[in-house]
Amino acid sequence: MKESVTVEIFIIGNEILNGEIQDTNTYWLSKEITAMGGHVSRGTVLRDDLDCIATELRAAMDRGARVIFTSGGLGPTADDLTLAAVAKCVRKELRLDTKAQQMIKESYDALFDKGILAQGGLTPAREKMAWLPQDSIPLYNSVGTAPCSLLHAEQAVFISLPGIPKELKGIFNSSLQPFLQETFRGGISVMHTITVCCNDESLLEPVLTRVVPAHPDVYIKSLATMPGETPELDITLTAVGSDRASLVSLIGLALQDLTKGFSDLGFVCRNKYTKGFDQL
Template sequence: MVAKQEKIGRKPGFSNKNLANSIKDLSSNTTMEKTQMTRHAEILCIGNELLIGKTVNTNATWLAKQATSLGITVKRVTVIGDNIKEIAAAVKEALARKPRFLITTGGLGPTFDDMTLEGIAKALNIKLKVNAQALSMIKARYEAYCREKRIPTAELTPPRVKMAILPEGAEPLRNSVGTAPGVKLKVGQTHMFILPGVPPEMKAIFEESVVPVLKKSAGKHAFFEKSMFVSNIVESSLAPLIDLVMRENPHVYVKSHVYTKDELAGEDARKLIELHLSTKTRSQRMAQKLLEHAASQLAKLVADNDGKVEP
């Protein structure tokens, strides 16, 4: 394997003048580092059920994928329990990193352990009060439930009013499929979006109220990706090849993923490695050029090292 690494080292350049000029133009407009700093997000998931393993954190996966596809870089995902002090501390820590967006899920319901808004108010040292617009949203939802005979009364009981108690200055976000409104709050340069933990409600509010803001922030930048699969080569042998290609293609990120594919639904199986290539650019055409160029380099290096690129 040492000889193969030396062979790679003797051929560091992958000549492509047109692509090189395109990359130069891309670099003059923006850098990946600057892009990540000006349009990055953090996700904070709240709920004891997540910490004890009772509930799989599908919200974080879904939110990260959606934000990434819109050109936003997710820098961190944090999970904490239903505890006011823990929530306040996590929010303070996140805001200290000055993300453009902080998205939270969970803890907006009517029960005693729904403490997210209290924790956020504590972190920001602001008061909580009944928000008239939020209360109106909740009232309308329970009246609809009552008409549908899903509940006996639309009375605004204390647990129902609890969902309308928001931090001062917060804006309620319409929940088209549930009762608890989402919440929008601006803290310095950070946009906070506080969403319910119930996945259909979280997704509905995100798509209606959060996506437009993320799109505006990302501008024309978007995330593009491509995968290729290789075999007959181990991940440790791929590592220097990936390093070389990423040095040659500074705007492309390459990540390897190992998994086993059953070919015959029996014991005959082979180990495949997925090479996931991604980039963020203003143009799909440019992204395709960048990804295809890097993939071509990887394919050649894999073949040179006795690996096989799967169709």
């Protein structure tokens, strides 16, 4: 029997321990990880204390955790210390990541264009979110502004997610899926995300109900929002296996069925994000 991947979860924020906000992320992450076959051995809540966070993360590594999730502390303010703590834990420097920087700029520009913010672009505070531990991989946040950070260090992998549940779930169900599928289910993975110009997931359900069972080897996930909350919805397609070309083909066929179905209903689709296609 394949040994389960050991996971620890760290929820970071004074607001949790002060009783201002209830932690729902531990419950949700534990449920999702367990469903994929992972073993959550411990969940911990910590204050915004650089040395404390770094010490506890190192202790998780010493206990043999293979995947270490953090939630919270990725924002633009001085008390958002999670990435600095991860860097200290693994003895790496924080470095400005240009891909993360571009992701953040595009997110703020989009919010400005929609009239949600009075200013787009980067500021020193916003750019702070692009300073990641050396060798980290930034993962796109389709819901908010702070990218996820993924870092391989020694025997462990650190996944630093935003604390806002909606953002955490959005990243987990989209840009983090290739890593999750490879780690917990084995093999290699490819992913493609499309954006559909529709603000009501129920209108897309007839197509999803038909296409999902027709492509059982492709994990198809719609990132639902409240009806009318945004003018668009994202849908991710992920496939896991041993042959990348075959996986790309599987996703291509499912994508063709989805886009045709949405088009027949009058909805416009556009490509948003891919992972693994450029390695063919």
